[in-house]
Structures are given as C-alpha cells and as structure tokens.
Amino acid sequence: MNFRRTLIGFASVLPASLIAVILFLAIYYWPAVKFNGLEFIVGTSWNLGNTYGTPIMRNGVAMLPGAHYGILFLIAGTLLSTLIALLIAVPVGVGAAIFLAEAVPGRLRLWLSFLVELLAAVPSVVFGLWGYAVLIPLMGHTVFPIMQRLLGFIPFFAGPTGSGYGLLTAGVVLALMIVPLIAATLRDAILAEPMVVRESAAALGATRFETVWQVVLPGVRKILIGVTILATGRALGETMAVLMVSGNALNYLPPNIYSPISTMAAFIVSQLDSALQDPTGLAVRSLAEVALVLSVISVGVNTIARLVLYRAGLKEARL
Amino acid sequence: MSSPTMNSGAAMTANAMTTISPRDAAARIARMRRRQLRSRTGWALCGIAFGLLGLAMSWILLMVMVRGISALTPTVFLEVTQGTGGGLLNAIEGTLLIGVGSMLLAVPFGIAAGLYAAQFSHTLFARVIRFMADVLVGVPSIVLGYFGYVTMVEWLGWNFSLAAACITVAILCLPYICRTTELALSQVPAAMQEAAYALGAGEGRVAWKISLPVAMPGILTGVLLAFAISVGETAPLIYTAGWSSYLWSGQIVRSPVGYLTYAIWAFINEPFAAANALAYAAAFLVTFIVLAISIGARLVLLKRQGAR
Numbered sequence: 001m002n003f004r005r006t007l008i009g010f011a012s013v014l015p016a017s018l019i020a021v022i023l024f025l026a027i028y029y030w031p032a033v034k035f036n037g038l039e040f041i042v043g044t045s046w047n048l049g050n051t052y053g054t055p056i057m058r059n060g061v062a063m064l065p066g067a068h069y070g071i072l073f074l075i076a077g078t079l080l081s082t083l084i085a086l087l088i089a090v091p092v093g094v095g096a097a098i099f100l101a102e103a104v105p106g107r108l109r110l111w112l113s114f115l116v117e118l119l120a121a122v123p124s125v126v127f128g129l130w131g132y133a134v135l136i137p138l139m140g141h142t143v144f145p146i147m148q149r150l151l152g153f154i155p156f157f158a159g160p161t162g163s164g165y166g167l168l169t170a171g172v173v174l175a176l177m178i179v180p181l182i183a184a185t186l187r188d189a190i191l192a193e194p195m196v197v198r199e200s201a202a203a204l205g206a207t208r209f210e211t212v213w214q215v216v217l218p219g220v221r222k223i224l225i226g227v228t229i230l231a232t233g234r235a236l237g238e239t240m241a242v243l244m245v246s247g248n249a250l251n252y253l254p255p256n257i258y259s260p261i262s263t264m265a266a267f268i269v270s271q272l273d274s275a276l277q278d279p280t281g282l283a284v285r286s287l288a289e290v291a292l293v294l295s296v297i298s299v300g301v302n303t304i305a306r307l308v309l310y311r312a313g314l315k316e317a318r319l
Numbered sequence: 320m321s322s323p324t325m326n327s328g329a330a331m332t333a334n335a336m337t338t339i340s341p342r343d344a345a346a347r348i349a350r351m352r353r354r355q356l357r358s359r360t361g362w363a364l365c366g367i368a369f370g371l372l373g374l375a376m377s378w379i380l381l382m383v384m385v386r387g388i389s390a391l392t393p394t395v396f397l398e399v400t401q402g403t404g405g406g407l408l409n410a411i412e413g414t415l416l417i418g419v420g421s422m423l424l425a426v427p428f429g430i431a432a433g434l435y436a437a438q439f440s441h442t443l444f445a446r447v448i449r450f451m452a453d454v455l456v457g458v459p460s461i462v463l464g465y466f467g468y469v470t471m472v473e474w475l476g477w478n479f480s481l482a483a484a485c486i487t488v489a490i491l492c493l494p495y496i497c498r499t500t501e502l503a504l505s506q507v508p509a510a511m512q513e514a515a516y517a518l519g520a521g522e523g524r525v526a527w528k529i530s531l532p533v534a535m536p537g538i539l540t541g542v543l544l545a546f547a548i549s550v551g552e553t554a555p556l557i558y559t560a561g562w563s564s565y566l567w568s569g570q571i572v573r574s575p576v577g578y579l580t581y582a583i584w585a586f587i588n589e590p591f592a593a594a595n596a597l598a599y600a601a602a603f604l605v606t607f608i609v610l611a612i613s614i615g616a617r618l619v620l621l622k623r624q625g626a627r
Contacts, residue, residue, distance in 0.1 A: 003523030008444065010431030014497055015451040017490045021458065021466045028469055095368025103362060112369075114617070119376045121544075121613040122606060123551025125580045129602050130379045132587055133386075176375050183372065209358035237459025239554035240584060265461045269557055272468070288469065291462045302457025 025292050032285035035061040036069050040289060043070015045251045048274065048283050055280045062280040069286040071293070076253050077167070077261035078294075081242065082235040084171025084257075085178060090228055092175070093182030094217075100183065101190040102212050113187060120180035128244035131173040136245060139172075140164025144258050161258045165247030168257045173241045178231035185227040189220040189314070222312035229305035237298045239265040264294040380606070387603020390596035400564040400577065403586060403594035407601055409566050413576040414605075416567060417560065418549045420485035425492040426542055432493070433500025433538075434526060440505075449501070452494035463491050464555030472559060479561025479575035487559045488552060492545040499544070503537025504530055536619050543616035547609045553580035579605045 033040075035058065049067030056065055100113055144161035151157040193216050201211040217224075247260025248270050254261050262270065268287055275283035398406030432452070436445045467487035471477045507530050515525045531538070561575030562585070568574045579601045586598035 003521065003526070004439075007431055007435050007526075010428055011435040011444075011448060012432075013428040014432040014455070014493045015447055017493065018451045018455045018458075020470075021463065021490070024466060024470055025462075092368045092371055095365040096372045099362075099365040099369040103365065115376070116372070117617075118610055118613055121547055121551070121609055122379065123553070123580060123609055125551070125553045125583050126379065126383060126602050126606050129583055129587055129598065130382055134378065134382060176379075179372055207354060207358040209361040210354065213361060233457055237457075237461070239459065239461040240580075244584065244587075265459050265554070268461050268465055269554060272465075272558060284469070288465065291465045295458050295462050298459050298462075299454050299457040303454065306453050 022295075025288050025295070029285055029288035029292055031061045032069070032282060032289045034059050035063060035282060036286060036289065039068075039070055040286075041070075041075065041293070042072055043068065044072045044253060045070050046073075046271070047251075048278050051277050051279075061282065063282050064278060064280060067278075067282060069283075069289075071264070071267075071290055073249070073251060073253050074262055074264045074267050074290065075293075077246070077249070078236055078263040078265075078297075080167055080254065081170040081174060081246070081261060081263060082232055084168060085174035085235045086228065086232060088172065088175035089179045089182055089231060090224075093179045093231075094186060094224065096179065096183040097186035097190060098212055098217070100187045102208070102216075113184065116180050116187075117184050120184065124177060124238060125240040125244075127173055127177050128241035131169060131241060131245035135169055135172065136164035138164075139169050144168075148258075156257050158256055159258070160256075162260065163247075165245060166249075166258050166260045167246075167254050170242050170246040170261065170263070173245050174235045174238055177238065177241060178235055181231050181234065182224075182227050185230075185314075186220065186224055189223040190216055193219050222308060223314055226305050226309035226312055226314065229301055229308060233298050233301040233305060236263075236301060237265055237294065238263075239269060242266045243269055264290050268294075383599070383602050383606050386599040387606075390600040391603065395597070395600050399566060400582070400597070402564075403589045403591050404597070405564075407579065407582060407597060407604070409564060409577040410579045410582050410601060411604065412567055413560070413563070413578040414550055414580075414608075416481060416576060417484050417488060417556065417578055418546055420481060421488035421492060421549045422542065422546055424485055424489035425496055425545060428489075429493045429496025429541075429545070430500050430531075430538060432497040434504060434531070436497065437501045437504035438522070438526065438530065448497065452497045455490070455494040456498075459554075460491055460552060461554040463487055464558050467555065468558035477572040479559065480570070480572040481560070481567070481574070481576050482571040484556055484560035484576065484578075487555045488549045491552065491555060492548055495545045495548065496538075496541050499541025500534070500538050503534035503541070506537065507533045536622065540616040540620045543612050543619070547612040547616070550612070551580065551605060551609045553584055556581065557584075 045068055047066065047068045049064030051064060053065040055062045057063075096116070100109060100116070104112060140161070140163045144164065147157060148159045148161050152159065190212075197215055197219065198211050201215040202208075206214070242263050243266040246262055246266055248262045248266065249260035250262065268291055271287060272284070275287050278284065394406045396406065396408060396411070399409040400407065432448050436448045436452075439445050464487060467483050471483035471486065472479060477483050511529055511533065512525050515529045520528070556578055560578055560581075562581050563575040563577045565577075567576060582601035583598050583605065586594040586601070589595065
C-alpha cells in the first residue's frame with residue numbers, strides 16, 4: 001500500500017502541472033478580462049496606448065490612456081491559415097496514404113513509411129527555416145504573380161501579391177507539417193482493414209482502385225475525420241514556423257490570400273517584448289488572455305479528435 | 320442478364336446469356352474503359368500526392384544537409400558565439416543541458432503516471448491521468464512557455480534560466496512519456512503479473528521486477544522521443560531559457576542559456592553571411608540529432624518485436 005501511495009504522489013505531478021498552468025493563466029489574465037470584455041474577441045486593434053501617459057483607472061483596472069486590445073485579426077489569421085493547411089494537407093495525406101498502403105510493395109513500403117514517420121519528427125523551426133529561405137522567395141517572385149494572373153478574377157485571389165510572407169505561405173508550411181501525421185495514421189488504418197473486404201469487392205468485379213476508393217476508404221472514414229481534427233489542433237498551436245513565414249501583421253484582417261497575417265501562437269512570441277513596455281502590466285495580462293483563448297480552442301479541438309478516434313476504434317492515437 | 324429473361328425458362332436464359340447485342344457489348348467495353356481510366360487517374364493522383372510529399376520533404380532535408388554541412392567548420396564545435404559569428408559550442412552545450420535536465424525531471428514523474436494509469440487502469444485517478452495527459456498534449460507549446468515566463472521567470476524571479484527552461488520542457492514532455500509508458504505496460508502479459516502476485520509479491524515488487532523490465536523497450540522509446548522533442552523545441556524556450564553567448568555558468572537560476580534552435584531562428588534573420596551560416600549549421604545539428612534519436616527509438620522497438 002505504501003508503494004501505491006508513493007506512486008500516486010509521483011503520478012499526480014502530471015495532473016497538477018496541467019491544473020497549475022490553467023489556474024495560473026486564469027488568475028493572471030482576470031484583470032485583462034475585466035478590462036477587455038467581449039471587445040477582446042470582436043475587436044481588431046491591439047494598441048498598448050500611450051506608453052508615456054499617466055496610467056488611468058477603468059473598471060478597477062489600471063491602464064494606459066488609449067489602450068485597446070482586440071484580437072479578431074489574430075483569430076482570423078489562425079483559422080484561415082489552418083483552413084488553407086487542411087485544404088492542402090487532407091487530399092495530399094489521403095493520396096499518400098493510399099499510395100503507401102496499396103501501391104507500394106512490402107519491403108519498399110516499410111522504408112517509405114519509415115521516412116514519412118521520421119518527417120513528423122523534424123522540428124518546426126527547421127520547417128520555418130525552409131519556408132523563410134526557400135519558399136518565401138519562390139512564392140513572392142514566381143508563384144503569387146502567376147496565381148494573381150490566373151485566379152485574379154476571384155475576389156480573395158486578387159492582388160497585390162506582396163513579398164511572399166503571408167497567409168498562403170503559412171498555410172503551405174503548416175500543411176507540410178501535418179501531412180506526415182495524416183498520411184501515417186491513415187496508412188496504418190488502411191492496412192488494418194480486413195482483407196476479406198477487399199476480396200469481396202474484387203469478386204464483384206471492382207478494379208483495385210475502386211476497391212480502395214469505394215470500399216476500404218469509407219471503412220476508415222471515422223479515423224480520417226479524427227486525424228484531420230487532430231492535425232487541426234496541431235496547426236492551430238504551431239508557433240515557430242508560422243512566426244518565420246507569416247509576416248507578423250498587426251491590426252488588420254487579411255484582404256487577400258497573399259496578405260501578411262499573424263496567428264495567436266506567433267503573436268505571443270512576437271509581442272511579449274513590446275507588451276513589457278506597458279508599466280501597468282495590462283498588455284502582458286492581455287497576452288495571457290490570448291494564450292488562454294488559444295489553449296481553449298486547441299484543447300477543445302484535440303479532445304474532440306481523441307473522442308472521434310477512440311470511437312473509431314483507434315485506442316492510441318499518435319501523439 | 321436482366322431479370323425478365325431469367326424468369327422466362329431455361330432455353331431463353333441460355334439464349335440470352337450467349338447472345339449479347341453488339342450495342343450492349345460496345346457500351347460495356349466503353350464503360351469498362353471509363354472505369355479503367357478513372358482507376359488509372361486515381362492511382363496517378365495518389366502517386367502525385369506522395370510525390371509532392373516526398374519532393375517537399377527531400378527538399379527540406381537536402382537544404383539542411385547541403386547548406387548545413389558546408390557551414391560546419393571546427394570553429395562551430397570549438398568556440399562560443401561572438402555577436403553574430405564565432406561558433407555554437409554554447410548552444411550545443413545548452414541544448415544538451417536542457418534536454419538532459421528536462422528528462423531528469425520528466426522521466427520519473429511521467430513513468431509513474433503511466434505506471435499508475437496502466438496498473439490501476441480501472442480507478443478514477445487513472446482515468447483522470449489519461450484525460451489530463453491528452454489535454455496537456457493539446458496545449459500549444461508556446462502557452463507552456465508563456466506560463467513558464469510569468470511564473471518562474473517573472474514571479475519567482477529566476478529570470479531566464481536553465482531551471483525555468485527545464486521545468487517548462489519537462490511539463491511539455493510529461494504526457495508523451497506517460498502515454499508511451501502506459502501503452503508499453505498494457506502489452507505486458509497479465510499472466511506474468513498474476514503469477515508474481517500468486518507467489519506473494521506485492522504491488523511494488525511486481526512493478527519493479529516484472530512490469531517495468533518487460534515493458535522497458537517501449538518505455539525507452541517514449542523517453543527517447545521525448546528527448547528528441549526537447550532538442551527540437553523552440554517556442555517554450557524563447558521566454559524561459561533566454562539566450563547566452565557564454566558557456567554555462569553552473570547556476571541553475573538567474574543565468575540564461577543558449578540553445579541550438581534559437582540560433583536557427585535568430586541568426587537566419589541577420590543580414591550577415593556568417594550569422595546565416597551559423598543558422599544552417601545549427602539547423603543541421605538539430606535535425607541530425609532529432610532524426611538520429613527517432614531512428615534509434617524505432618530500432619529499439621523493432622528489436623523487441625524481432626525478439627518475440
């Protein structure tokens with residue numbers, strides 16, 4: 001019994017640290033909530049106010065004159081870049097998974113799958129480095145002007161195309177980061193589908209692709225949905241890669257797909273230095289509110305994903 | 320082949336089966352061709368999808384390799400950073416310190432949580448641990464970094480320090496170690512544990528002598544992967560570890576430490592070729608270490624599967 005008590009003591013560090021994180025953020029951000037109210041998520045201007053002014057009191061909170069915190073542009077940037085990432089990553093991930101599971105012979109499949117899994121381990125800052133050094137010049141000089149010429153008649157695709165930093169570039173880098181997760185999980189699921197299902201479809205005269213597309217894939221539908229949500233959670237919280245390619249826009253909603261943006265996660269990194277200039281501390285507390293909003297969205301998405309995957313029979317999702 | 324023909328006697332059935340009108344035959348062939356074309360297009364699209372993934376990934380790895388290796392000079396390993404030039408010895412040391420330090424903190428607690436969740440899986444507390452671990456995985460790493468900043472760096476007054484960095488990264492790694500430990504333990508045959516209980520072993524003895532040793536390869540894989548995460552993380556370290564161009568002073572608080580991922584992020588933005596070269600060298604080292612650990616972790620797992 002003594003062993004069990006010690007074990008519980010050690011084991012409770014994990015729940016305790018999560019509770020500490022949530023509690024501390026909540027306590028810390030409370031004055032900011034009182035000050036910002038609902039305006040926080042519907043406003044689009046992040047303004048520290050006059051840093052040389054005398055702090056004034058409002059709603060019982062000390063603030064700088066003219067301070068205003070609204071993060072709608074961050075929420076928009078986060079959601080839009082994640083959406084673009086998903087639009088690219090899901091088709092590519094599904095295609096790659098089918099190719100790996102059904103088109104590649106045994107030995108080679110092992111190696112290629114191994115490669116895809118390794119790519120999931122590449123640190124995000126390396127993706128950011130590639131985006132910064134390779135993708136941005138390519139996008140800014142070549143891809144964006146071509147896209148604007150071909151697709152310019154669609155409102156969101158019209159110019160100006162900017163320098164390459166922005167929404168679409170961030171979406172592409174995010175897509176690359178989540179494709180390995182989708183492809184590897186779905187490949188495992190496809191391989192785990194019973195052979196009988198395939199044989200039945202073949203006996204009915206279906207071609208191999210029809211078997212995969214119309215019989216095997218619907219069977220792993222729930223896992224695809226679950227892993228897509230899981231990948232969404234990862235893209236929402238991604239920091240470094242986005243920070244390096246998004247252009248870190250401030251205080252406006254993206255007018256087109258080439259426009260610089262910022263996401264909540266990247267914003268926390270890029271703004272802490274300037275938030276510290278606020279002597280009342282309200283700016284730093286508002287950043288804590290950003291962190292909390294981001295956590296709530298991200299944890300919610302992640303929990304839904306795990307529920308879906310659990311009900312789809314995948315007891316241990318890839319972490 | 321339609322049903323009316325089938326119903327109107329054996330002779331007619333035989334007749335209908337042998338004679339297919341030429342128009343029907345042509346239509347069938349056309350339909351078959353269409354289906355084959357569609358299938359081929361489908362395979363081609365899947366191949367293109369995999370090709371795109373492979374292309375982008377090889378591009379990233381090749382860029383890191385080519386530019387990284389050309390930037391690797393003995394100076395990188397022998398000297399500390401000076402301004403935006405010099406070497407990366409301080410960062411290499413810092414990355415290893417943070418990695419080892421955070422593992423020293425995370426491993427005992429993570430394994431304990433995983434052990435409890437696996438051995439007493441029916442209890443409420445086990446369910447709480449599992450749920451909390453899943454939630455903690457979902458918390459973005461920058462949020463943990465921010466938490467470390469406002470609590471340890473500011474409130475406790477540790478400033479940028481090794482302790483703040485290690486604790487933050489340890490929290491980040493806890494759920495990974497916990498869940499892989501639990502998974503590895505759940506694959507230990509129940510009969511082995513029951514046999515030990517039947518011989519009079521207590522819970523502690525069963526855990527130490529039976530469950531943990533048998534599950535060791537799986538647990539080790541989890542720890543190695545967590546170590547790889549700690550080497551590759553940037554966001555939670557920016558506001559806990561800070562940056563230092565000097566070797567570690569030996570203090571765990573009030574003394575910032577350098578680390579490799581910071582060098583990538585900060586030095587690529589500098590307008591100097593020497594700084595950019597350092598960024599690529601750091602990227603090469605980080606990628607190389609992380610991939611080597613990941614490969615090692617999978618080999619540990621493969622070896623166990625081979626032994627069975």
